[in-house]
Amino acid sequence: MAPILHISNLVLQREQKILQEINWQIHPGEQWALLGPNGSGKTTLLHALTGYEPPSEGKIEIFGETYGKSDWRSMRKKLGIVGPWVATHLQPRETAIAVVLSGREAMVNYWGKPPPDLWVEAEEILARIHCEHLAERLWGYLSQGERQRVLIGRALMARHEILLLDEACAGLDLVARDRFLSFLNHLTEQKNTPTLILVTHHIEEIFPAITHVLLLKGGTIAASGPKEEMLTAQNLSTVFSADLEVLRDGETYSARLKKPAHDRKVFG
Secondary structure (H helix, E strand, O other), X not given: OOOOEEEEEEEEEOOOEEEEEEEXXXXXXXXXXEEXXXXXXXXXXXXXXXXXXXXXXXXXEEOOEEOOOOOHHHHHXXXXXXXXXXXXXXXXXXXXXXXXXXXXXXXXXXXXXXXXXXXXXXXXHHHHOOOHHHOOOEHHHOOHHHHHHHHHHHHHHOOXXXXXXXXXXXXXXXXXXXXXXXXXXXXXXXXXXXXXXXXXXXXXXXXXXXXXXXEEEOOEEEEEEEHHHHOOHHHHHHHHOOOEEXXXXXXXXXXXXXXXXHHOOOOO
16 A cells, blocks of 8 residues: 655755655554654654655655645645644643644634534544543643643544654653553544554553554664564664663563663662
8 A cells, every 4th residue: 555654865954964864654554653862853853744844855745745746734734743832832721622623723722613513523522532521621720641632632623644742741650651651552443543653762652552663863764664673672772872671561662771780789
């Protein structure tokens, strides 16, 4: 099948090269994680995908349309992002259902009176993300985990076909993170869920439904492919420039530093 996302020989250069020779394809049915250390180019790649950072060289195609040739606004509607910049622009007194409604027209802070059918659709989406009880709750009083769910509801309202989750677990405690990742895993099993691209630098956030991983280091792709082949000690040690070992418990992965015995401190 034709790829839904196809990046060819992407180079992004400003004062220096930030991204170089990025080649990446995503096919229908795949769910991806974009994994790399701080400064590896993850955020810049997201900006290129959403059209905010035009490439210096190369080509980005989304569902057969190419940036620079097709209507940029039309392409943007197919790809949404859940990230901290949206959250910081929402007014504390905006209700959760208004936040979801704002996704349809890509507004920040909904204004006007929505037609009844749009309101019903927003209520259905809140139920789908298990947040119907939050409909009239003010944004300023939502927990971080609740906010992340509502923002995903906003993206579903926009009917994006690809959804970028940029550091989606930032600010969540251990329990809230586990519940949110379980929610994402369940979301992929539902009909009409967009293709997810989870952007993270924590291997333990790669939930079971993720099928493929792209490893980014220094603005280049270190490796990409099926999750089981990518999440190895050798690959992660290369990407994070450290001697790591990978642990696996069923479909859950984690990594830790290997330390020589003489470097370990004994407390007692």
